Amino acid sequence: MNRLNMKKHLFAIAALTLVGNVWSQRKIEYVEYDLPNGIHVILHEEHATPIVAVSIMYHVGSKNEIPTRTGFAHFFEHLLFEGSTNIGRGEYSELVEKNGGALNANTSQDRTYYYELLPSNQLELGLWLESERLLHAKVDNTGIETQRQVVKEEKRQRVDNQPYASFLTEMFARMYQKHPYKWQPIGSMEHLDAAQEEDYVNFYRTFYVPSNSVLSIAGDINIEETKKWIATYYGSIPSGQAINLFRDFENQSDEAFLKTYGIAKTKFDAKNFLGSKDAEAQKVIKKYSAMPTVIPRPERNEPPFKGVVIDTVYDNIELPAVFMGYRLPEQTNPDAYALDMLNTVLSGGTSSRMNKNIVEKKQLAMAAFSFAFPLEDPGLGLVAAIGSANVDLITLQNALDEEVKSVQDALISQEEFEKLRNGKENDIISAYSSVAGIAENLAQNYMYMGSTALINSELTKYMAVTREDIQKVAKKYFTPENRVILYYLPKPKN
């Protein structure tokens, strides 16, 4: 290499290092505040693309269900597209599409999330749509019946007809004795069938209330204007139990309302409910506004997992498989970062240890993987493999154990560590490339990570993980004497 080239090279490195530093200083800016009725608002303004993500995250998931009514949280993710007092049945998605947007929703054990991605000049529409869903969605038998069929079809497609797909249900059921994590968000179709309209209405009244929601908006917005619209559409949503007073006002007959509240509906102003002039009405509104909605949350009363549970599941599969579950800490635990990186070492990508050793070299498995279910309450980590033909499951299990043990026994190599960090950095940075991703991340961080600000320190936290940390969490959580082992075998023929 001659001198000139060397200099060029150095220049390039210097230039690029500088750029690297720019990243670590780049922050995702946001403002957050609470509305008087308890809605937490997070706004992120960026004008790179003329679109906006409007989302509401409700702090309700399958863990808030009662054991005889499982599947409710997920069911609502479907039901709440049926419309509202001011939105006709089926009109929800039509309105979004007609205005150039896209929408979707999803449910976990811990929360339910709804969002629209719209051209930024349709922000107000998005705010109105979500406020309608929160204030007075249609929860009635027509919608319930329609969505029962849809959800059943979804379960057939996603769970029943997918080989091995029952492992989540089977694993969580054995890992938890008391905690509602023992059932899956998809829940029981029998429960959904058995439930009456009243059960659904009560679920809505309990969990779909202002104080249980985070309104997160990211994209091409003007913060001041957005705040004004939020005050209009969300500030007008009654607080406390007054929201259910309002819902009853809209839905109940005169007699029923009078019976419940001891005041005639006519005393209220239908067009301006909170501003009803009648003194008696104001008194009732005030009384119910002050009455907080109590959100039932499960206790973290699950005893630590001790011993080994071994079971066999017969499924419509061709190749046997083994799934091993370990108890992991709640996702706010500082160990969570190292645990995530441990999973990547074991099975992230084609050059990961499990894939290289178990799938490619030893050819014991068609696929081998490990992943964590980070949850609000203590969750679960999984190490699993689908065997190659004619491989017995004990051999396969031993091979998996060997990989875990190798991380416990020795530090991962420096090179492997670098690859890990590079990949993680790329993942985290790419996750912030879309406003939809930012909106969800902000809401999630506020709702259960304890701090919205975490969005700007996530990478730092990952980069602070050492090789020793990875070894430490491998030893601490992946103990062979405390786990669930599930063997999956093909259903016996004929």
Add this chain to the structure above:
Amino acid sequence: MKKIILSGALILVAAASFSQLDRSVRPKAGTPPTINIKDSEVFTTENGITVILSENHKLPKVSIRLVTGSDPMNEGSKAGLSKIAGQLIMSGTTNRSKDKLDAEVDYIGATLNADGESMYLSCLTKHVEKGLTLMTDVLYNANFPDSEFERIKKQNESALLSAKSSPDEMSDNAERKANFPNGHPYGEIMTEATLAAINKADVESYFKKVFTPRGSYLVIVGDVNKAQATEMVNKYFSTWKGGPVYKAELGEGQFNKGNRVIFVKKPGAVQSKVTVTFPVKMKPGQPNQLPLTVTNGILGGGGFGTRLMQNLREDKAYTYGCYSGIDITDNGSWFSASGNFRNDVTDSAIVQILKELDNIGNSYVKESEINLTKSAMAGGFARSLENPQTIARFALNIIQNNLPKDYYQTYLKRLDAVNTENVLEMAQTYFTSKNCNIIVVGNEEIIEKLKVFDADGKIEMFDAFGNVAKEVKPADITKDQLIEKYIFANTGTTTMKAANKVIKKVKSVKQVMEMSAQQIPAPLTMTTFFVAPNKEAMKIEMQGMMIQKEYFDGKVGASSNMQTGKKDLTAEEIASKQKSAGLFPELTYSTSGLKVDLIGIEEVNNTEAYVLKIVDGEKQSFDYFDMKTFMKIKSVSIQKQGEEVIEASRSFSDFKTVNGLQFPHTMTLMMGELGLNGKVISIEVNGTVDETIFK
């Protein structure tokens, strides 16, 4: 008391500020936003590369797309060369094996891929040096290893096999040939013959010719400034050398005088794929492009609200979906509208599509229609901008097509300005219902009903690859003669008496075949059994594990597979089995009650063959017999199961004599997307057969 008044006042104040809100009123959209796409920096290098830099520092990421500048080339007898070459570019270099290359890309968390005309890198800014090292290693030193060349060719052979049973591909091929005939590269379709003609040297010379710096574009998007980009280009691309860029005037396609109906046979089809298509005189970025796209959006551009969907799906229930689209490229543009329709409404569907093409040019579209399309387009456009690749594409389009710098900045405003008058004008200028190619892939039975659509009443027949299909010639023998000759050829005899003697001697046949497929990790073993007079069985195993089994013992039978368990044959299935049982079911065709017709002589697998059609209720099959040897070289069976149509096609070759009988030793089986290549491992005649297989 004071307290109460105060809070009451507060509530009134609060209420006052909300009293304006009438929730039943839907918010109106604000003014359409303008797009913040910064102007790109453009500069050229000494070796002829146009560098387009679109700075975007939102994320510390960079993407670099290298787009070659050549026009599509004529590939003639080697059609498909650019595709094969593209699939091979990432197969390794003189410095790095494919595995090593993949691993190094992985290490920096990057994406690096290529096709026949371009290469693409995306990574974090801080890894761009390494990324470019890998990218340019491929660009300068790709070495196309033999093993990968063979693998890719095999993969394409399978793809071509499945193309023959895919109505979409057949229709697409015919469409390209019809709109762009006479050697236009768009109309050149890869066939088995052209694929076979491609050798490694062709790929190497293609790569060398197309991947030349001259006339190429390097689109850099993301977190680099001009100085850094210049530095990168100098360091990695200044030593790149190559020949001249290939330019050609390719024309605008062939415009018909009158409608032309093209039919592609899909024996046994229960529905037809209809495509109405014609070339369009339009280049990217011309002022009419946007209003024309809106016009197409209203006609059938997507969603449920379009005219084609409303008419053919919602109103007439002819189809699940009917869509139209316009492809606009520098080397030719075309319109097409298509859908799948039941056999008996195929002609009615064509009537309606042509009617909609007329209607949209006859009167103004409704405001609600144009608004729906414009909103959907605006939203899609805006959302697409989040992807940095979209920005890269825009930047490139501006340069390649000489568009105004703010072309995409003003897109939404121009879109908003499109009105119903523009739409009417576009429809009248570019759409036609009188000079179309009407392509139908389907069942021959409906062909008579299509003649009315053709200007001269003569329907052209294309094959699966868009070539003029060899005509079906009338057979020169009867079906009984054919079956007799087939039996003679198989038994090596010349009289039925002698043939029967040979056949009678056969007490059992056990054949083991190894089947392999791209989609299946390990080869399958298929074993078939025959025990005279009419017992038969088949099992498929993968590495010793039973996957599927079927048997028929002359009276009853069953089929079982891992997924669904065992199912006994129904009375109908037993009846059907009995009709076609025996070593040569053809012998009992005349008495079995099957409907058997000798259709004529067709070319199949490059061989002239007699085609025998056998119908048994809902099930039909087509058997093809080599005209010269009388061997059965192909058999296609089509069966309806509920709403689903299951089609299986088997081709036979490599016939050898075993115990006086002819057996094919090679077989290909196509079922939907799945293609299996089978080779006979052993054939045992009159050995002992373990009778448990029939249970």
